[in-house]
Amino acid sequence: MTTFDVMFYLFAAWTLSSAAIMVFARNIIYNAIGLLFTLIGVAGLYVMLGADFLAATQMLIYVGGILVLLLFGVMLSQRFTGLEMRTDTLRLWPALLVCAGVAAIMIRLIMSNSWSVSTAPEMAPTVKNLGLLLMTDYLIPFEIVSVLLLAALVGAAFIARREAR
Amino acid sequence: MSPVGLQHFLILAALLFALGLIAVITKRNAVTVLMGVELIINAANINFIAFARYLDKDLDGQVFGIFVIIVAAAGAAVALAIVLNLYQRMHSVDLDEADSLAR
Numbered sequence: 001m002t003t004f005d006v007m008f009y010l011f012a013a014w015t016l017s018s019a020a021i022m023v024f025a026r027n028i029i030y031n032a033i034g035l036l037f038t039l040i041g042v043a044g045l046y047v048m049l050g051a052d053f054l055a056a057t058q059m060l061i062y063v064g065g066i067l068v069l070l071l072f073g074v075m076l077s078q079r080f081t082g083l084e085m086r087t088d089t090l091r092l093w094p095a096l097l098v099c100a101g102v103a104a105i106m107i108r109l110i111m112s113n114s115w116s117v118s119t120a121p122e123m124a125p126t127v128k129n130l131g132l133l134l135m136t137d138y139l140i141p142f143e144i145v146s147v148l149l150l151a152a153l154v155g156a157a158f159i160a161r162r163e164a165r
Numbered sequence: 166m167s168p169v170g171l172q173h174f175l176i177l178a179a180l181l182f183a184l185g186l187i188a189v190i191t192k193r194n195a196v197t198v199l200m201g202v203e204l205i206i207n208a209a210n211i212n213f214i215a216f217a218r219y220l221d222k223d224l225d226g227q228v229f230g231i232f233v234i235i236v237a238a239a240g241a242a243v244a245l246a247i248v249l250n251l252y253q254r255m256h257s258v259d260l261d262e263a264d265s266l267a268r
């Protein structure tokens with residue numbers, strides 16, 4: 001067991017256990033906090049995969065942006081009459097069975113395939129090369145995504161606004 | 166135990182995907198279903214980055230990972246706007262009750 005292996009299993013346990021809290025907790029705030037720790041764990045896995053810029057992006061956009069947005073959604077869509085903030089589950093056991101089946105099939109596929117993997121390259125900073133790629137090979141998708149973000153901004157503001165009566 | 170490689174990351178992503186799927190199909194609260202969707206997106210993203218590191222040895226996978234995060238952010242914003250609109254109309258975010266187009 002190298003340090004890399006130990007770190008991987010630590011992050012894997014962290015991510016999966018907080019994801020399980022997110023899925024199985026009944027209190028919706030616990031769900032959100034479970035998702036928070038899952039996203040942080042995924043950022044750690046990105047670092048282990050040598051994606052330093054992506055890990056920072058994950059922390060900024062997911063943890064700092066999307067999660068706060070989800071918490072806003074939770075707070076604005078509950079009736080605070082009493083302390084009731086439960087999320088019911090519907091037909092949990094059949095769903096567990098189906099999802100365990102899906103996971104088993106995927107894991108079996110992953111194990112049975114012999115990926116032609118050689119050893120991973122040395123980790124190197126990726127920021128400069130990512131910036132170059134975004135400004136050369138991926139310039140068109142980059143611009144399209146900026147238009148998409150503008151459309152999402154306008155659309156979200158339009159949909160969420162209270163209708164004048 | 167074999168040293169940690171591509172397969173370990175793929176299996177972890179598969180388990181995360183399955184957990185997200187459970188949240189999507191069992192939860193009744195629309196916001197929690199959205200959290201499940203975010204979990205699934207993250208699982209897919211781990212696969213992108215793992216393949217980029219172990220098979221491609223290039224940064225293309227990471228660029229796609231960035232695009233995935235951006236589109237997920239846009240999707241979350243619009244989906245939450247829809248959830249809030251639903252709440253204003255139905256006074257509930259229970260997906261079982263959102264079965265009518267009437268005002």
